[in-house]
Structures are given as structure tokens and as C-alpha cells.
Amino acid sequence: MLDRQNEEKNILLLKAMRHTYNRAKKVYGIRMTIGVFIPISSIIFSLLNQYGITGDFSSLFSILGLVWLPVFYFLNQLENNEIGNGAKIQEEFDTNVFSLPWNKALVRTRISPEDIQEKAIFYKGNISTLRDWYVGLDSKHYLVNVLLAQRSNLMWAVSLKKRFSKLILIVSILYLIITVAYACFIDMSMQSYLMIIFLPSISVLLYGVSTWWELRKQSNIICELGEDIRIDCEKFVSNEIDLDITYCRQYQDAIYVYNRTNSVLIPEWLYWMRRKKDDEKMLEVNRRLSKESNKRES
8 A cells, every 4th residue: 555655646646636726725815815905905095095195995895895705706616626626636546545446426437537647747846745645554454554544634634624723713803803993993983894894804704704614613523533543443453343445435435525525725834834743743643553453463
């Protein structure tokens, strides 16, 4: 398994996957940049209007905020489409590496080889970061290594999701506090606050609330799945259960549903900021769990 993950065809899949998620993040960047630009511009022009430098553009920015809302969610659908493609490519990588059957009823058709090749060509990152995707899998029991690799997918993701969830919540609360304080400071009426600040901000605020809630929900499910895998490994060691490919396929289905399709994108800077530490942590945990699984003789 560890050798298969570094085969050329599987590295090609990882390159295509990375490019696909990068495309999704570009769409995410566009919709967030414009979504933040509108309310900030509205606040700036309201200040300029206070000093008589410009006219009153509050109605214009309110309309822009409302018009931008459906565009914001249209871009979100494009983003989700790229995420779905990335999830399928990653699913193909995992099924290749783990020797699992393809669940056509759940995942539907694979991304075509031509599309994989085309996406992989555009990948410009460091290929060394794609090698040894799964680490610390030292169990002498093959299916335990598969389960631990699947658990790595889950626990690596939950670490990022929890951090981003907290960040989103803090930023959203701070934004509301700061804008309300600003409105009070300049003695702004409630109507003016709604027109100048709230309506232009509505797409970003809705994104903040929905993203925080979705990440919180996903994190709880993923944590439960990760714990289920750990418990199954313990039961295997104590001879309470015998593992078979069905266990692994069921967990793979759960990973695809709860951790990949319609997943919330994590900003690139947050991903890379913690990658080394999270990789080291996952390496040690997998080594420890592998060692424990080797207590079972057969």
C-alpha cells in the first residue's frame, strides 16, 4: 500500500486533485473578496459623506449588496462543483491505494482519464509534497493500515475544520461588534445602519454563520468516525472482531460523504501554516496505533 501511493498513476491523481481544489479556492477567493469589498466600500463612503466629501451612496450599496447575494451563491455552486470533482479524484486515489472496490451507487462515474491528465498538467506545486501521502502505517495487518490511513484523512481534516470554524465565528462576531460600535460612535440611526452596513454585508454574514455551523457539524461527525475506527482497531487486537474489506468500504463511504463532497474549503495559508505539525502528529499517532495492532498474532 505504501508503495502504491507513490506510483506514477496515483501521483497523477494527486496532481489533478490539487489543481481542482486550487480552482475551487480561486472561485472562493473571488466571491469572498467582492463580498468583503462591498460593505467596506459602503462604510468608507458613509464616512466621506459625513464630512461632505461625497454624496450619499447608501442606497446604491444596499442594492449592490442584495444584487451580489445571488451572484455570491452562484459562485458558491461553481466552487462546490470543483470540490465535487476533487472529491471524486481523491476517492479514485484512495481506492487505488487501499485496493477498495469503487462504489458506483454513491460516487457515480469516475473523472475521465483525459480530464485527469489535463488537470494534472496545470499543477505547478512541489511534487515532493504529494509523495508518501499516508505515513506511519507500520501494522503487519493490511486492513488495519487501511483503517489507520482512513482515520488520518478524518483527523487531519477535523483539525483544520475546528480551527477555521473558530476563526470564522470570531471574525463574524468582531465584525458585528466593530460596525455597531462605529454606528454608535457617529450616532447612526438603525435605518442607516441597515442600509449602509448590514445589507451590503449580508452575503458575508450569511456565509460566516452557515460556514461556522457546517464546520461544527462536520467536525462532530468526523470526530465520531475517527473514534469508531480507533475502537474497531482495539476490538480487532482483542479478537472481538475480524476485519474485512466491508469495514473499510463503509468508512470510505463516510469519508466521501462527510469529509469531501460539499466540504467547506479551508484557506491555503491556514492549511500550510499547520501542515508540518499536523503531519508529525499524525505520523506518531499512526505508529503508536500500528504498534498496538501488532499485539494480535493473526
